[in-house]
Amino acid sequence: MPVSNLDVVERIARVIAGRVLSANAEGEDCSASAEVDATWRDYRDDAIAILKTLREPDPAMAQAGDLATWQRMIEAALSEAGADAS
Known part of the structure; x- marks a missing residue:
């Protein structure tokens, strides 16, 4: 499995920024990569909130793998x- 060089919070924040800014999603910018590079940090709190939500896997996720490993990875x-883990 490939491993990203970017931390997961940055990756999630960049996805959110891209959805907000890019014309390929909900935005208006036809070439949003420079704007995403400049603004992804504005979406860090959203990314952290998503990760905190993912601490509790849904039933399909729980069935697919080891819950203790999942929790350690998210933490x-x-x-x-x-981020405050609570």
């Missing part, structure tokens, strides 16, 4: 982001 991402 590691939150810790790396400097």
Whole structure:
């Protein structure tokens, strides 16, 4: 499995920024990459909120894998982001 060089909070924040800015999603910019690069940090709190929500997997996710490993992975991402884990 490939491993990203970017932390998950940045990756999620960039996706949110892209959806807001890009004409390919909900935005108006036909070439939004520079704007995403400049503004993704504005979406960090949203990304952290998403990760906090993912701490509790749904039934299909729980059936697919090890819950303790999942929780450790999400907590590691939150810790790396400097987010309060509560």
